[in-house]
Amino acid sequence: MIFVARPKESNYPLMNNRPRAGALLLLPGLLLIVFGFAVPSAVMLFSPPGVTPSDVFVRLGEMLSDPYDLGIIGRTLGLGLVVTALCIVLAFPIACLLARSTSRWAGIWLALAVFPLLLSNVVRTFGWLVILGSNGFAGRLITGLGFADEAPQLLYTPLAVVLGLVQLFLPLAVVACYSAVAQVDAGLDDAARGLGASRLRTLWSVVVPLSLPGVVVAATLVFAGSITAYTTPYLLGGSSQRMLATQLFSYSSVTVNWAAASATALVMTVLVFLVSGLSSAVARAKGRVQ
Amino acid sequence: MKARPIAAALAVLGYVVMLVPILFVVGGAFTAGSTLKFPPEGFSVRWFGEAVANESFSQALTSSLLLAVVSTALALAVGVPVALALHRGHIPGRSLLEGLFLSPLVIPELVIGLALYQQLMIGLKQTSFLALLVGHTVLLMPYAVRVTGASLALADQSLEEAARGLGSSPWHAFRTVTLPLLRPGVMSAGLLGFITSFNNVPLSLLLQSRDFGTLPVTMLDYIQQSYDPVIAAMSTLILAGTVVIAVIAERTVGFTKIFGGIN
Incomplete structure (x- = not known):
């Protein structure tokens, strides 16, 4: 630069040598986040109206020893793991095919995978009601093909919840896996192939290890989303497949038991924190490698 | 194989x-x-x-559109200055602050919804619309801060410095250099925010009332019947x-x- 020496301090026009201007820009946002989110959430988790923190922790203790509540936690974690595994198994091949494709259709296929992210969860989940509901398409297909005389119960089963959640989170997994695979240099694939590795070997020894951190991030996003999702377990699981989110809603609005609601919310929040902690640990490890 | x-x-x-x-x-x-x-x-x-x-659907659609537009506008009005301060100001504890502004992404939405229901609607006797507005704006803040911040982080700060060095006033440099740099980020955050608010169920579920219902929750109730x-x-x-x-x-x-x- 000839005309101006780059100053050491920020020379940002609106806050030139005026750190107070920066504070002023932050203030409305800080007020909103602190009083519209952080304080209410902390109060709700530990001491909701009319309930002491010790009540919440007593209820939390009961929850962690009660078979019914433990069943809900177990179902939430179990279904979350199954959904995560299925999403990665389906998303990774899509990501590889799209990221390595030279076809002009690849952009359209990518857009088709992203589009459901914009569409209401209610609309997306409703499709499964048409398919799995009583007198639905799947039931009539099963009886029509002679697999069974009577259509089996498909709705309100773990299968229904898994299908709904996989549909819900697969686009997210595709997007995250796509970014992970796309940043692996395609020249490395060519080098491996040129040196005689099979496609599978190239995939396993080059693409998978190099995109793994991104795939782990995808998995944590899907898992955290699955264990907190409300609409899909509500519509497809009903009361026979209670998960933490539907149980939390029932405690807050149906039975109005705020100690139990806080204890359930604590379990959910701690689980999400653990999972996102894992994600950022992976991201940090990735930073060290590169 | x-x-x-x-x-x-x-x-x-x-x-x-x-x-x-x-x-x-x-x-x-x-x-x-x-x-x-x-x-x-x-x-x-x-x-x-x-x-x-169907009258309940059309009413709910109007409510949802109103809520989505107002909460997106609010989130941008509050979030863009935050992004500017984080990326162009010298703020101590920058990454900690950024984490705070992104934290609504980590807390389950039902938890935020129940918290605002207890504190704003029951505790402070506020209307359901105000509680929804606060909840949705909080929910959209991470997008406003992160997406507009990303376009600022990509843009070279020396552009603004060059404008200043060439004698432009601070406001003129902001209007002619920084604002155009921000535009794609604001556009993206606006569309993301609108879609996120319009489709939201968990927050609206706990905060809506008989007078003000959003479309997704109204549809959910209808499906139940x-x-x-x-x-x-x-x-x-x-x-x-x-x-x-x-x-x-x-x-x-x-x-x-x-x-x-x-x-």
């Missing part, structure tokens, strides 16, 4: 799971019969007429609206860039 056919088979299965249920909804909406069935019994658009004529083709028709109309948003996104910043974060 060949890798390609297996990958292709899994990819096809993935697309079937993602997209086919949506086709069933659209198919079901055009039935002439009175129950939701696929394949539909005959062809008719009468359920679209019923969906449009009966699932006739009206819901399929309403869903198809929402799908059409969503396609319009996608086209706007593609024409401005780029569809996969905004909603997938893919460049």
Whole structure:
């Protein structure tokens, strides 16, 4: 630069040598986040109206020893793991095919995978009601093909919840896996192939290890989303497949038991924190490698 | 074992799971019969007429649009200055602050909803609209801060310094250099925010009242009582609206860039 020496301090026009201007820009946002989110959430988790923190922790203790509540936690974690595994198994091949494709259709296929992210969860989940509901398409297909005389119960089963959640989170997994695979240099694939590795070997020894951190991030996003999702377990699981989110809603609005609601919310929040902690640990490890 | 056919088979299965249920909804909406069935019994658009004529749906649609527009505008009005301060100011504890502004992404939405229900609606006796507005704005803040921040982080700060060095006033440099740099970020955050608010269920579920109900929650309640083709028709109309948003996104910043974060 000839005309101006780059100053050491920020020379940002609106806050030139005026750190107070920066504070002023932050203030409305800080007020909103602190009083519209952080304080209410902390109060709700530990001491909701009319309930002491010790009540919440007593209820939390009961929850962690009660078979019914433990069943809900177990179902939430179990279904979350199954959904995560299925999403990665389906998303990774899509990501590889799209990221390595030279076809002009690849952009359209990518857009088709992203589009459901914009569409209401209610609309997306409703499709499964048409398919799995009583007198639905799947039931009539099963009886029509002679697999069974009577259509089996498909709705309100773990299968229904898994299908709904996989549909819900697969686009997210595709997007995250796509970014992970796309940043692996395609020249490395060519080098491996040129040196005689099979496609599978190239995939396993080059693409998978190099995109793994991104795939782990995808998995944590899907898992955290699955264990907190409300609409899909509500519509497809009903009361026979209670998960933490539907149980939390029932405690807050149906039975109005705020100690139990806080204890359930604590379990959910701690689980999400653990999972996102894992994600950022992976991201940090990735930073060290590169 | 060949890798390609297996990958292709899994990819096809993935697309079937993602997209086919949506086709069933659209198919079901055009039935002439009175129950939701696929394949539909005959062809008719009468359920679209019923969906449009349904007063609770049209009221809820107005409420949802109002809430989405106002909360997106608020989140941008509060979030863009935050992004400016974080990326252009010298703020101590920058990464900690940024983490605070992104934290609504980590806390489950039902938890935020219940917290605002207890504190704002029961504790401070505020209206459901105010509680929804606070909740939705908080929910959209991370997008406003992160997405506009990303476009600031990409832009070279020396552009602004050059404008200043060439004698431009601070306000003039902001208006002619920084603001145009921000535009794609604001556009992206605006569209993301609108979609996120419009589709939200967990927050609205706990905060809405009889006077102010959002469309997704109203549809959810309706499905619980009966699932006739009206819901399929309403869903198809929402799908059409969503396609319009996608086209706007593609024409401005780029569809996969905004909603997938893919460049």
